[in-house]
Amino acid sequence: MALLTFKGGIHPDDGKSLAKDKAIVEVKPKGDLVYPVSQHIGAPANPVVAVGDHVLKGQMIAEAGGFVSAPIYASVSGTVKAIAPHLNPTGGRVNSIVIENDGEYKEVEYPEVTPLEDMSKEDILNAIGTAGVVGMGGAGFPTRVKLSPKEPEKIDYIIANCAECEPYITADYRTMIETPEKLVGGMKIILRLFDNAKGIFGVEDNKPDCIEKLKELTKDEPRIEVMALKTKYPQGGERQLIYATTGRAINSAMLPADAGCVVDNVATMVSVYQAVVEGKPSMERVVTVSGDAVAEPGNFRVPFGMNQQELVEAAGGFKTEPEKLISGGPMMGFSMFSLDVPVTKTSSSILGFTKDEVAKMEPSACINCGRCVEACPSRLIPSRLADYAEHHDEEKFTKHEGLECMECGSCSFVCPAKRPLKQAIGSMRKIALANRRKKK
Structure with missing residues (x-):
């Protein structure tokens, strides 16, 4: 049987061997922890603590600022040192709660779990929302909102994104290997919300051990299926994953729910399990630290708010001063100019x-080879x-479906002329989307 996949895509060197076989190591921070109040899509969280307050691990320090928002919890015990703008991983300054870590990690007494x-x-939805669970694959959309579509009876598939197609990142892989029971448990919880839905674990075939573990754990679950996907980037893209596993297509104007699907990644489903079954708020995540400049690449369970420089030191520091620092994957992540930033809910890797x-690339003129067209998973040119973007021609850009670009970078990767296609398209796409919002 042919492996499930999508049209287009590329096969970059995945670099996963650097950290793939490194078990998850728990890291306890020593310095101050910084909690940006905007770690998710939607309204910023509102601080409920003041400077000088003593807090415990697991204590809410900021409440949701609206329906599309999420609360934030202290991941250590200590004293609130400041509430002020602080540099975040994207390079901007965001209002943040700074906690001076007392090193004692005293924890609140959690309510008895039902x-x-x-x-x-x-x-179930209230437990997920109260715990502050958001999409941890990068988007940061509040999970309670995602799991509350207007017509839940029309949801046919709950898809666990187990592809982890970005090069170098192995955090989800290690989670599937080490705690697959929590992942399956998270899927079962979500299925309780949708009476007509079937659960799908979509796993790339370069993870046969994960496929085997998940199949063993779900062999007696008639509503759950494990699907092997062809290893190809960007298999973990939401549209590509939905198409590969269900044959359904969505565009930029649609949500997965419009196609009867809900998609969550591995870390998010594990957080759902911890919130509902263990009664614990979202306070930590697994982060991969990798790359050829890192002394000891690995996977680390890290509390939110921990300084990323401190995390790199837990990986042995840099054996060579890096020219390039990236938060997330090399294809869709973003460059960083400083590690003096906190780990947030959406920090998957450094x-x-x-x-x-x-x-170092020197772009030259397009040679009309068509490789970018072949690679584009959105079937664009x-x-x-x-x-059009370089000529600021928004009308033609929009007419030729520029808004359908998912900015995966496949086009730039294959371009023999080394043109910065993704960057040009991405910039114009942001302008076009902003102008569209103004007209509404």
Whole structure:
């Protein structure tokens, strides 16, 4: 049987061997912890503590600022040192709560957990929302909101994104290997919210051990199926994953729910399990630290708010001063100019590379080879869209479906002329989307 996949895509060197076999190591921070109040899509959280307050691990320090928002919890015990703007991983300054870590990790007494079988759907949703669970694959959309579509009876598939197609990142892989029971448990919880839905674990076939573990754990679950996907980037893209596993297609104007699907990644489903079954708020995540500049690449369980420089030191520091630092994957992540930033709910990895290969590229004229068209998973013509973008022709850019670009970078990767296609298209796409919002 042919492996499930999508049209287009590329096969970059995945670099996963650096950290793939490194078990998850728990790291306890020593310095101050910084909690940006905007770690998610939607309204910023509102601080509920003041400077000088003593807090415990697991204590809410900021409440949700609206329906599309999420609370934030202290991941250590200590004293609130400041509430002020602080540099975040994207390079901006965000209002943040700074806690001076007392090193004692005293924890709150959590309320007694209601057995899952006694919980209503609303109880489950409230537990997820109260715990501050958001999409941890990068988007940061509040999970309670995602799991509350207008017509839940029309949801046919709950898809666990187990692809982890970005090069170098192995955090989800290690989670699937070490705690697959929590991942499956998270899926079962979500399925309780959707009576007509089937659960799907979509796993790339370069993770046969994960496929085997998940199949063993779900062999007696008639509503759950494990699907092997062809290893190809960007298999973990939401549209590509939905198409590969269900055959359904969505565009930029649609949500997965419009196609009867809900998609969550591995870390998010594990957080759902911890919130509902263990009664614990979202306070930590697994982060990969890798790249050829890192002394001891690995996977680390890290409390939110921990300084990323401190995390890199837990990986042995840099054996060579990196020319390039990336938060997230090398394809869709973003460059960082400083590690003096906190780990947040959406921090999947820190990558350090000895050479900034992109900066050294000298772009030349398009040779009309068509490779970008073949690679584009959205079936666009990237070279043409980049031309429109460079000429600031928003009308033609929009007419030729520029808004359908998912900014995966496949076009730039294969371009023999080394044109910055993704960057040009991405810039124009942001302008076009902003102008569209103004017209509404």
